[in-house]
Amino acid sequence: MKKILVALAIGVATIPALAEDRNIDFVFGVERKAQAETNAMYLDTTFNVLGLKSTAGINYKVDDDFNSTFNGFELDFKKPLFEDSGVNLYINNDFDVNLKHQESTVGLKFKF
Secondary structure, three states: OOHHHHHHHHHHHHHHHOOOOOOOOEEEEEEEOOOOOOOEEEEEEEEEEEEEEEEEEEEEEOOOOOOOOEEEEEEEEEEEOOOOOOEEEEHHHHHEEOOOOOEEEEEEOOOO
């Protein structure tokens, strides 16, 4: 498990240099839910495809001893409804560890 965490850390440190000219963003994050007392770790990649802002990510559950368990994938898309309007249409898709679709969330965001 520690080898996976080290590999993720190296990837997070080096991959952005490779993607610098391609408008690709990488996000590595960790979270703790206070009431549920659970931990999570994720690695997301954001890029533009056919005018859509696309985000692909992998999610892990992490116990208090830093042992991680692969939890699933996500594939999200966002598109401005009108150019420079601050109104975005989005769809967020969740998949389990076997790439079986679990849930989709469709929504509209207003930025002001």
